[in-house]
Amino acid sequence: MHHTPDKDAIAMLPPFARLGLDRIALVTSEAQAHAAFATLAVARAWGFDTESKPTFRVGEASDGPHILQLSTPERAWVFQLHDPTCRAVAAELLQMKGVAKAGFGLRDDRKRIIEKLGVEPVGILELNTVFRERGYRKDMGVKGAVAVLFQQRFIKSKKAATSNWANPQLTEAQLVYAANDAYAAIRVFDALGLGLSPGMTSFSG
Template sequence: MNQALPPLPEREQIALLEPFDGLGLQDIRVVTTPQEAHDATKALLASGVVGFDTESKPTFAKFEVSGGPHVVQFATLHEAWLFQLHRTEFHGALGALLASTELTKVGFGLSSDLGLIRQRFGVEPQAVFDIDSEFRRRGYRKSVGVKTAVALVFNRRFVKSRKATTSNWANRQLTDAQLRYAANDSYAAIRVFDALGLRAAA
């Protein structure tokens, strides 16, 4: 194992860091019209690589099935787009983005997200890169999630609201807190990916 690897920060260390600067509401686009779907597709494909994540309504009962994802989000280094799945008229555009080999989609711990997408859309997502695999390649043995990665790479604390995490992502009108939470999950991924110098390799 590479002895030069900086140690992964512990939870207590991360709690002391300054917050990570995420996207504000002015940089978050919720796709609600065909024109917005067109604009999102054009901008995302032009970027070539985007942060990617999904949100699903949480399940609390033992055998309850999620029915998710309910939101799929993509982010560039400057803005984010959110697709709400109750808007079935945009499923075609979303499915094309997910299946595109021209658009690299990067994130953390994506296996469950991909499973739900396959189940919901019948689409096999292409060009997906889980950033945790890059940390493993570099010699880290423990799984590295978004909070640890942001602390390690930027020396910043990625704030994830538990209230937003467990909120109802199937709601047709998302709150400002939900918008920021969803957008910044994908935004943090593209920022880490970019900072690790992986853009050219994607």
Template sequence: MPVTLPATPPDKTHIATLPPFTGLTLERITVVTCRASAEAALLQMLRHDALGFDTESRPTFHKGQNSEGPHVLQFSSMDRAWLFQSHQQETLSAAFEVLQSAQVAKVGFGLKSDLGHLGTRFGIIPQQLIDLDHSFRAQGYRQQIGAKTAIAMLFGQKLAKSKHISTSNWAIKQLAERQLLYAANDAYAAICVHQALLDAGLSR
């Protein structure tokens, strides 16, 4: 059935009543840990026309403190996610190749800060980015539409976004399962929204 976007985005109270969004499970999340797994991930990612994309950084706690992130770079197709950690330096060239590919669109929400951090830390300027906030603004929405609101609008579901996890230490070498799920499903939600907008003829 065609998607009809509501004239007014749902508020937090309404979103809280919705059934949960079914995200990727741990067995569909690949943490890229070595050169061989990076090469395998790169081959898989380059097969897609578009991937969901996001980054996570260890939070800053003091005024004027600069972020040292991103510490995690995550990509997702419609059925699998790949997570790269910045301390695994031998894996990062694969992530950078995807980011700089003009053939694979990288889709996300509010990518401006992610771009700033990527440029500052790695000198990377990604190509072929699609910021979903711009996609929703093109439909006439004035306020920023984030992942939770977009999932509610398009799927009638509630995306879990724990502040406790989002502000956790993303620089640790062994990420907790909850962090893996959070990071992967941020990127997964983006590609799901992008595909739904494409299917409805509301995005490029």
């Protein structure tokens, strides 16, 4: 098994350079959705993640995902899924063949997408599985992956993570958090040299 740095070791690393707001597009309208589609459709792979409004009461069911994040190595798009057109374009993108959609811990994301958008995502690549196949511990996660591949520390805001993703008006902190989860995933995908067939689906157990 390969060594994975612990939290203390990761804390000593220099920070991972995240995407700024100038490279993050919020998608809330038909025009924005089609513009995002046109750019994403020519890429061979995307970083992929979703966010859902947290549930705090026992038995409370989430109606998420409320946003979908897709990223190339250059920029990221954050789709708000309360808009019907944005939902339709997001569903079309997730069904697109020939494109790998790479991320971490995607089993729950996939389940919620099927329930919310009514489509089965195609070409989902669970990066935790790739690391496990290469001799790392079961779940690397984005922080471990960035530490191993780039010797950098990926910063995640707990406040943003547990914020209300169903809000019609997302904050700048939410946009940066969401976009960079997807951005880090595509950077990891590229660094791993993954020339996988995008038709392959690999989920963490």
